[in-house]
Amino acid sequence: MGKRVGIVGAAVTPFKGRWVEKTYYELAQWATADALKDAGISPNEVDGAFYAIYNDIFERTCIPEHPLQGILGLQNKFGIRITNGGATGAYTMSAAHAYVAAGRFDVVLVLGVEKATDCFDFQSMSATPEVIKSIGWSGDSFFEQKLGWTAADSYAEVILAYKDEHPDDLKPEISAAISSQLSMQVRTNPYAQRQFDQVTPEEVLNSRVVAYPFKELEICVYSEGAAALVMAEEETAKAISRNTGQPVVWITGLGEANEHSFAGKNQKVMHRILSDHLAAQRAYKMAGIKSPIDEIDIVELHDAFVPQLEVTMAEMGFVPLGRADSLIEDGIMTPGGKLSVNPCGGLIYCGHAVGASNIMSAWSARSELIKQGKRRALVHGTGSTVAQYTAALILSQE
Amino acid sequence: MTTINKVKKVIPDEAIPEVGTKIVNRDGQDYLLVNDAMFTFYQRSMGEFTPFFLGMRDERKILGCRCTKCGIVRVPPLATRCPDCNFAPTELVEVGDVGKMLSTPPITYFASSLFQEQVPSGRGRIVLEGADTALSVNFYTTKGILVPGIVNRGTEMKVVFKDQRVGDITDIFCVPASELTSEQVARKGLLVSEIDWESAAEPDLPQQGPNDRGRFASALAGLRALAGEMNQCERAREDIADWKRNVHVKTAGGQMTMTIDNGDLTFEPGLVGDPDFVAVCADPMVLQEGLAYKGSLTQAMMERRLWISRNPEFTTIFKLERMARSLARSKKV
Numbered sequence: 001m002g003k004r005v006g007i008v009g010a011a012v013t014p015f016k017g018r019w020v021e022k023t024y025y026e027l028a029q030w031a032t033a034d035a036l037k038d039a040g041i042s043p044n045e046v047d048g049a050f051y052a053i054y055n056d057i058f059e060r061t062c063i064p065e066h067p068l069q070g071i072l073g074l075q076n077k078f079g080i081r082i083t084n085g086g087a088t089g090a091y092t093m094s095a096a097h098a099y100v101a102a103g104r105f106d107v108v109l110v111l112g113v114e115k116a117t118d119c120f121d122f123q124s125m126s127a128t129p130e131v132i133k134s135i136g137w138s139g140d141s142f143f144e145q146k147l148g149w150t151a152a153d154s155y156a157e158v159i160l161a162y163k164d165e166h167p168d169d170l171k172p173e174i175s176a177a178i179s180s181q182l183s184m185q186v187r188t189n190p191y192a193q194r195q196f197d198q199v200t201p202e203e204v205l206n207s208r209v210v211a212y213p214f215k216e217l218e219i220c221v222y223s224e225g226a227a228a229l230v231m232a233e234e235e236t237a238k239a240i241s242r243n244t245g246q247p248v249v250w251i252t253g254l255g256e257a258n259e260h261s262f263a264g265k266n267q268k269v270m271h272r273i274l275s276d277h278l279a280a281q282r283a284y285k286m287a288g289i290k291s292p293i294d295e296i297d298i299v300e301l302h303d304a305f306v307p308q309l310e311v312t313m314a315e316m317g318f319v320p321l322g323r324a325d326s327l328i329e330d331g332i333m334t335p336g337g338k339l340s341v342n343p344c345g346g347l348i349y350c351g352h353a354v355g356a357s358n359i360m361s362a363w364s365a366r367s368e369l370i371k372q373g374k375r376r377a378l379v380h381g382t383g384s385t386v387a388q389y390t391a392a393l394i395l396s397q398e
Numbered sequence: 399m400t401t402i403n404k405v406k407k408v409i410p411d412e413a414i415p416e417v418g419t420k421i422v423n424r425d426g427q428d429y430l431l432v433n434d435a436m437f438t439f440y441q442r443s444m445g446e447f448t449p450f451f452l453g454m455r456d457e458r459k460i461l462g463c464r465c466t467k468c469g470i471v472r473v474p475p476l477a478t479r480c481p482d483c484n485f486a487p488t489e490l491v492e493v494g495d496v497g498k499m500l501s502t503p504p505i506t507y508f509a510s511s512l513f514q515e516q517v518p519s520g521r522g523r524i525v526l527e528g529a530d531t532a533l534s535v536n537f538y539t540t541k542g543i544l545v546p547g548i549v550n551r552g553t554e555m556k557v558v559f560k561d562q563r564v565g566d567i568t569d570i571f572c573v574p575a576s577e578l579t580s581e582q583v584a585r586k587g588l589l590v591s592e593i594d595w596e597s598a599a600e601p602d603l604p605q606q607g608p609n610d611r612g613r614f615a616s617a618l619a620g621l622r623a624l625a626g627e628m629n630q631c632e633r634a635r636e637d638i639a640d641w642k643r644n645v646h647v648k649t650a651g652g653q654m655t656m657t658i659d660n661g662d663l664t665f666e667p668g669l670v671g672d673p674d675f676v677a678v679c680a681d682p683m684v685l686q687e688g689l690a691y692k693g694s695l696t697q698a699m700m701e702r703r704l705w706i707s708r709n710p711e712f713t714t715i716f717k718l719e720r721m722a723r724s725l726a727r728s729k730k731v
Binding site: 120121122124125128130132140143147148150161163164197203206212216265267271 | 412413414415422424427429431433434436444447470472474476482500501502503504505506507508509510511512513514516519521522523525529530531532533534535536546550551566567568639640641691692693694695696697700713716719723726727730
């Protein structure tokens, strides 16, 4: 076991559907400046940077992090970019933790930034089809891209296979209730793309089908924005905490898993998100958690799609597989329930600025732990084809 | 489905923007947008997958790889060594061209810009006879527009080969075996041209009932009122910016024309002008509720309550649904 690692500063920029006013350079600098200010330190005190940027095509350059090193004041220091599909942010936090825990660095910056909607389809004169196309280049390039692979249809495969096994679970009215609830929760997040876009369950049910079975109001929205954390080893973290007066939020558990990307015998089990299950179990073991539903207070979960949120909650052990609807039916995640799930509104309402998303989730989990005086939170990132990748972190407050 | 006679470009000409710029204003400040692209051309190596792709192109057969130790047959032939047997060598074997869906497959209704004209489109995973793993395939129905329920887990599917094949994965797709004759299912290397594809036949409308004319008049009035609101809603206007369509709408109680003209939406009675496509819905309230954001037009199509004559015009349906949501949102703010 290495050194203890804590989060001592965090910030996000507003997430927006489009930032014509700012490039990703400025978004990155903005989030970094605010996170360092939150930790009460300057760039001189940061030993290195971990960049979470998912997709070269979004930023229109193949080494998108290189211009950032200097404008963040980190020239001549360590800098590494992580890219792991939708789980980019969570994996980047995992990597940063490993370096600090190993004693390589005392203080590091974790920065996620993405600018997705500069992509533009000149045929439909709208951004979204081109954003989907850009993400479509992430599918298998020999056998699947030319079939029209998309992130949505690959996650839909998993959800429909789950429905084959559990036909009575994931009822449309439950998904609609969850989406509506998230839209209410987002009202207190001033950085959210859809802070004032509250929807009723009926509106969710009536929203258009984008990729069967997913409806528009059950799907995360593409965002532009940045999120940053400052992580520090134990003694430095405590010193920073004494200075800022903010408690350290410790990273006490981590787990990751990447499944097979093709299906069938000995390959991906299509009706499971085993990556969620394995990553969560590994994080629980490291954090000493035996009963997640009793020992975790806040979940900031990568909700690419509401039905996937439900299956992920089951895979992570909060409800049984096949009974994901009990999240609402038994009041587990409804207001006043045992768990607060995505108080920031999740990626569906706060927005999905891919590399920044999971870091935004960690920013929210940290601030909710401190604000609510709660003990433990889980932060989760999912990504790649057929929900192949997961990274999960346990955040704890003493 | 039909063979393509013209030379296809790697990037379709119509997708390529002109060199240009645009200024947008935010809070009184101008910002510059520049038309741009990242493009790279490839002469891509198919390497060890060459026999798989040439097998489809030249011999209309599908190859997998069998582990010489455990015997598992993977399709596509992903690996020359079995990762489950400490990298024991695999060998290429031919598998069948009939198989079963591994799980219920999704249908995409809102596609990327490369696939706009192919939606609704299905992609599923078929376990072919003689194979242990599943191959990703597009699937279609010979019975009109693709809707959920036609292909499910375990549905028997037949691989169909395009008449003109180029040596990539799109040389094949699948259709439900139940839609073919037993002879077609048994025929090895079945071609697209060997299947009867029903031309899009306009669905019959029911006999006009006593209330249908009144319902039509009410729906038309409602649609005109909605269009009036949409034409005043900036967000809704943006949804159909640069879009022009003439749509003939046929219902049990009467006919109307819907016109989309670069931000303006209008409805008028009767069939006027040369239509880009025809929409048929027995009950005109389907259209009105869709535009009023009280029902989904896509859902209506999935439930066969709304029919359109051209699959590519699904894009227009989507734009209309986006307008409905834009208007509903604008009323909340």
